[in-house]
Amino acid sequence: MWHPADVANSPSGDSVTDRIVRVLETFTPTRTVQTASEVGRRAGLPSSTAHRVVSDLVSAGLLDRDGEGRLSVGLRLWELATRSSHALRVRQAAMPAMERVQARVREHTQLAILEQDEALFLERLSDPDAGANITRIAGRLPLHATSSGLVLLAFADSDVQERVLARPLRRLTSATPTDPATVRRKLAEVRSLGHAIAPGYIEEVSTGVAVPVRDRISGATAALSVVLPREAPTALALEELHRAAREVEAALAGDS
Amino acid sequence: MWHPADVANSPSGDSVTDRIVRVLETFTPTRTVQTASEVGRRAGLPSSTAHRVVSDLVSAGLLDRDGEGRLSVGLRLWELATRSSHALRVRQAAMPAMERVQARVREHTQLAILEQDEALFLERLSDPDAGANITRIAGRLPLHATSSGLVLLAFADSDVQERVLARPLRRLTSATPTDPATVRRKLAEVRSLGHAIAPGYIEEVSTGVAVPVRDRISGATAALSVVLPREAPTALALEELHRAAREVEAALAGDS
């Protein structure tokens, strides 16, 4: 039998594999291109080692090197990950429903899942005329500060809830709830209403509304959300989201 | 002692990095979940080695192990790749335009780039009511047999064109052009018209239409395409695609 509890958390373990991940992690959304020396410096590797490792990764296709010798994460990596990752089936199943929501509520429509006690955003459709939005695809946000996160947390296992509430709750705006008791009340409300509304929790000027995509058990496999201007009415978005969630549930039940 | 006869297939170039890629490659869209032994067999690794490597990859987050010990490609890999890959900026820039096309032409709207002499599809929006379509996100198709591919090839460097045309051209349907001369004529036509139409090249029942997203130089950074039923009129789709392509070009020129 497999116990998920014993996920070995080795703090200083460095194998070749770990180093590869560390190198890949030096590439961030804002810094997608750099030199091998830069990578080495950031990953804490001696120069000659960094160059060797980087050149290995390039020849394996995990990094790309452009004409000027600049590095970026390789497309092959994206291919491998996108072809096969389990969670992306959810994304596939949700896309048509998200497009419909986005066509009716021309703001930001998002799909998130619970990943390591954070909300991980799998997809986002944005109207060009809608306001800015810090959510990024493949980006993460804290559970207590987003409508998606609240939905995911409300229907998550109680040990996840306890773990999240035990940690300090980061304040992103003046409206972000940072008191565990407040969040607990909010979660109960989400469970009874079936959706979450987060006015100004991440950005003062916007309100997030989210609904769960439920599975057969008690949990939520994902959260669908819309980000609106702070004072906009939420009724239409909620209606569309609920319908979309049911569509996604049906689509997920459809395939094995 | 070492008996080479025992080892069925031992690829020569093997560093740790190469092996990791080989292991990841054993996961395909149709086979996203398997056991460590299965992976080892497919990657040509001894059982004990396979188990160790797999367990390393799991603890690094590149593979995920579910409750039953089944393996799949890890979400962390997707995160790393999606946050940073250079080519995905194109996808980001193209999404709003693709959504608009999809809203008007309710079929399949796709985005592809030229990657290692094949068309690599970065994104696909599909209407639930539209027919099936073999194109998959992160999937590849031959350049000569798809409208996207023809567009990409028509505006590619001539050495790419020669390389592709020198190889045998795979026949996917009875309509697929497999004669280099025919394809050459087709490419010239694409260049003069500014778009490609591929009736029944990949599937008998459908027609692909594609336009290039041009860059400052002579090439095409990407191709936008729509897949329609074989006999459907293509005028609307082409009009929308051309408009969308101009939008994407503007968006790409907008950011650095």
Add this chain to the structure above:
DNA sequence: TGACAATTCCCGTTGAACGGGAAGCGGATT
């Protein structure tokens, strides 16, 4: 119960990875 496959553990061997150092290569500054 026995056969088979997946997995885990052990352990001696070895060669691949390591990283210091030096040298080559531009580009910028003086």
Add this chain to the structure above:
DNA sequence: AATCCGCTTCCCGTTCAACGGGAATTGTCA
């Protein structure tokens, strides 16, 4: 043109992590 500086490549002796055979363990199916 001389010098500095940072990125990169090559060389090479050292070492330890990866390797993989083998045996033991567990789970599964017939």
